[in-house]
Amino acid sequence: MKLVIVAVGQRMPDWAQVAWDDYVKRFPHELKVEIKTVKTEPRSSKTLETLYAAERARIEAAIPRGSRIVVLDERGESLTTVSLATRLKSWQLEGDDVALVIGGPDGLDPTFRSAAHERIRLSDLTLPHAMARVVLIEQLYRAWSVNAGHPYHRE
Secondary structure (H helix, E strand, C coil): CEEEEEEECCCCCHHHHHHHHHHHCCCCCCCEEEEEEECCCCCCCCCHHHHHHHHHHHHHHHCCCCCEEEEEEEEEEECCHHHHHHHHHHHHHHCCCEEEEECECCECCHHHHHHCCEEEECCCCCCCHHHHHHHHHHHHHHHHHHHHCCCCCCC
16 A cells, blocks of 8 residues: 655645655555655736646546545644544555645635545644645554554554
């Protein structure tokens, strides 16, 4: 199984890239994690619908065929670490790749968002995109560690 994080946005700051790289290398070989960054549509005098459509096309092109689509959304389901671990185990048992999608500055196209298999949120707080990526990868690693009985997570 592969976890593919599809994120709208530009290059991450160095601190976020270092954190990302650190967590990715911790995952076992049977749970591969990769990031696919898609270009943010320039905001110059375009309608929101035009922005959404352009970014949606890029997002859909980055998602591996047959993947379970999980969008990160401020209105999504709030999960605890243990419930994310349960969700991760379920995804692994299903065997399909999972694409976790982080939208751009204006979020995700509402139609794409509602068509996703799942909608989850990382926090009730608004997070900068780089921070959202780091929090997401850390929580996925933590969920894996719960399932593996690894002592990383203490509850």
